[in-house]
Amino acid sequence: MSLTPTEPINIIPRLKAETIASIVKKGVRLDGRKLDEFRELTIIPNYLPKAQGSALVKLGSTQVLVGVKLEVGTPYQDAPDEGVIIVSSEFVPMASPVFEPGPPDENSIELARVIDRSIRETHAIDLKKLAIIPGKKVWTVWIDIYVLDHGGNLMDASSIGTLAALMTTKVPKAEINENEEVIVDKATSIGPLPLNRKVATVTLGKISDVLIVDPDNEEESVLETKLTIAVTEDGLIAGIQKSGQSSITEEEAIKAAEIALQKGRELIDKVTQLVESSAETVKQENNNSAADSASNEASEGEGVEEGSGKNPEEDSGLEKDGGLGGSEVSLKSESKE
Amino acid sequence: MGGKGEKPKLIMEDGKRHDGRLPDELRPIKMEIGVLKNADGSAYVEFGKTRVVAAVYGPREAQPKHIASPYRAVLRCRYHMAPFSTDERKSPAPSRREIELSKVIREALEPVVMTEMFPRTSIDIFIEVISADGGTRTTSVTAASLALADAGIPMKDLVAAVAVGKADGVLVLDIDQVEDNYGEADMPVAAAPSLNEITLLQLNGVLSMNEFKEGLSLALKGIGEIYKIQKETLKNKYLQVEGE
Numbered sequence: 001m002s003l004t005p006t007e008p009i010n011i012i013p014r015l016k017a018e019t020i021a022s023i024v025k026k027g028v029r030l031d032g033r034k035l036d037e038f039r040e041l042t043i044i045p046n047y048l049p050k051a052q053g054s055a056l057v058k059l060g061s062t063q064v065l066v067g068v069k070l071e072v073g074t075p076y077q078d079a080p081d082e083g084v085i086i087v088s089s090e091f092v093p094m095a096s097p098v099f100e101p102g103p104p105d106e107n108s109i110e111l112a113r114v115i116d117r118s119i120r121e122t123h124a125i126d127l128k129k130l131a132i133i134p135g136k137k138v139w140t141v142w143i144d145i146y147v148l149d150h151g152g153n154l155m156d157a158s159s160i161g162t163l164a165a166l167m168t169t170k171v172p173k174a175e176i177n178e179n180e181e182v183i184v185d186k187a188t189s190i191g192p193l194p195l196n197r198k199v200a201t202v203t204l205g206k207i208s209d210v211l212i213v214d215p216d217n218e219e220e221s222v223l224e225t226k227l228t229i230a231v232t233e234d235g236l237i238a239g240i241q242k243s244g245q246s247s248i249t250e251e252e253a254i255k256a257a258e259i260a261l262q263k264g265r266e267l268i269d270k271v272t273q274l275v276e277s278s279a280e281t282v283k284q285e286n287n288n289s290a291a292d293s294a295s296n297e298a299s300e301g302e303g304v305e306e307g308s309g310k311n312p313e314e315d316s317g318l319e320k321d322g323g324l325g326g327s328e329v330s331l332k333s334e335s336k337e
Numbered sequence: 338m339g340g341k342g343e344k345p346k347l348i349m350e351d352g353k354r355h356d357g358r359l360p361d362e363l364r365p366i367k368m369e370i371g372v373l374k375n376a377d378g379s380a381y382v383e384f385g386k387t388r389v390v391a392a393v394y395g396p397r398e399a400q401p402k403h404i405a406s407p408y409r410a411v412l413r414c415r416y417h418m419a420p421f422s423t424d425e426r427k428s429p430a431p432s433r434r435e436i437e438l439s440k441v442i443r444e445a446l447e448p449v450v451m452t453e454m455f456p457r458t459s460i461d462i463f464i465e466v467i468s469a470d471g472g473t474r475t476t477s478v479t480a481a482s483l484a485l486a487d488a489g490i491p492m493k494d495l496v497a498a499v500a501v502g503k504a505d506g507v508l509v510l511d512i513d514q515v516e517d518n519y520g521e522a523d524m525p526v527a528a529a530p531s532l533n534e535i536t537l538l539q540l541n542g543v544l545s546m547n548e549f550k551e552g553l554s555l556a557l558k559g560i561g562e563i564y565k566i567q568k569e570t571l572k573n574k575y576l577q578v579e580g581e
Contacts (some may be wrong), residue, residue, distance in 0.1 A: 001461075002413065002414045002415070002439035002440040002446065003412070004406070004409075004413075004443070004452075031563045054540065087378065106437065107440075109433045109436050113433065121542050177512040227538070236543050236544065236545055237540065237544050238542075239538055239540050240538055241526070242441075242444070242535070244444060246534070246576050247448040247536045250554070250557060251536060253538060254549075257546060306362045
């Protein structure tokens with residue numbers, strides 16, 4: 001059963017709540033952002049050594065880790081020659097004082113299903129290319145979203161993480177033996193996961209009848225309604241989810257979609273840039289220091305050790321940040337002034 | 338839900354839909370309230386082959402007590418599909434889909450229920466989909482809103498809902514299961530028409546900005562028609578009482 005939540009996600013002083021609610025009317029936010037501005041975004045692609053694709057995303061203080069695993073499975077009967085996508089999310093108890101251990105709650109299920117729909121409906125992954133033995137064996141793409149620190153707007157952080165992780169995903173080599181069994185060689189990849197299109201969500205919160213992009217958790221404890229809009233790189237609306245206790249008007253819905261289309265495309269560009277620039281860095285590192293081959297293997301084949309003191313990126317001039325570490329690339333919000 | 342198989346034609350040469358409706362035409366609608374004796378309020382709503390029963394209990398003491406709020410009534414909502422409601426038998430255990438829909442349906446009703454009048458209580462909404470042929474969440478919202486009114490719970494407005502879809506490139510109102518399965522988009526919308534407020538908005542599928550605008554306006558037009566039937570249904574019950 002779905003129950004009206006009575007515990008706020010984040011208890012903030014009434015004075016602060018009132019301030020947040022009143023200053024947005026003047027176009028100002030507590031952390032100095034513009035109404036349509038995302039928080040600083042950092043992505044560490046290929047964060048996990050044992051996943052086929054992964055990314056650690058930091059959006060402000062929100063941290064989300066997304067892992068993509070490819071496993072051999074059976075296709076759905078109604079799509080025998082297509083791979084299968086399964087999206088799950090875990091709101092682990094360490095991520096927030098209000099998260100409890102146990103099976104996923106409605107918020108977690110909603111998040112995973114909204115992300116799932118955004119990539120499924122846009123055919124973001126070319127599932128036709130994921131058949132191994134058509135009708136019998138296909139690749140199952142498991143996308144697991146792991147929320148590590150809840151700083152607000154888990155939806156967009158998860159969507160960014162999913163996009164980045166899918167962009168880094170490599171399809172392992174699979175061979176069919178004489179008994180029609182699939183033998184997987186996870187150490188060897190046959191290439192990147194085939195993607196048709198890039199999708200990202202943009203979440204807008206409504207506070208005092210003003211729409212704000214990427215609400216942090218203080219803003220989330222003030223706002224009553226959120227609208228998540230998934231957009232594609234080619235400018236289409238690929239999914240909508242209204243959530244929260246309150247309502248929106250028709251004009252607000254349209255305005256939100258317009259903002260989302262603009263911001264979403266910027267976001268997709270930025271994610272692409274962050275993922276690709278990091279891939280180039282890894283390549284360069286490999287060329288530069290052939291002697292230090294052990295550390296290079298760690299950053300490519302095996303991934304990057306968490307919190308490793310010595311990092312190949314340290315002298316590459318890239319900005320370093322707090323939180324979980326690794327080979328990390330970050331860009332300041334473009335629209336920041 | 339449902340298979341892909343061979344895609345049937347969704348829009349015929351004459352511009353009509355596979356079941357003979359015009360693009361902006363609703364399915365045949367039936368509504369009835371007070372259909373259950375035990376519940377404080379109840380409603381039965383039918384959109385074509387989609388049939389839903391909704392029941393409301395409360396405001397009553399919130400159980401377990403820790404869920405209660407000293408400021409307002411809490412809403413509890415369960416959307417559930419009967420095992421025989423679908424083509425293949427559906428397991429009665431709540432699926433992830435039903436958990437999500439229970440949430441969005443509750444959130445579609447929250448804005449209109451005057452919960453502040455009943456602190457420390459819960460208002461429980463139980464929805465059973467008896468027969469599913471597309472548009473079950475919107476039919477559920479429409480039925481639940483009637484059941485709340487039937488229970489005499491003060492509300493700012495009724496909520497009515499309908500889905501707009503895109504079938505063979507055409508925006509169509511009140512999609513059924515075939516149009517949902519083989520269409521390009523499904524956008525359920527719920528609104529409180531007198532308040533001018535949208536209380537549920539989802540989109541599953543891909544639309545351009547213009548299609549979204551047009552679709553939203555088409556949905557709100559359909560909602561206006563459904564809202565009228567809701568009000569008549571409520572009035573009729575009291576006319577009958579008067580007549581007795």
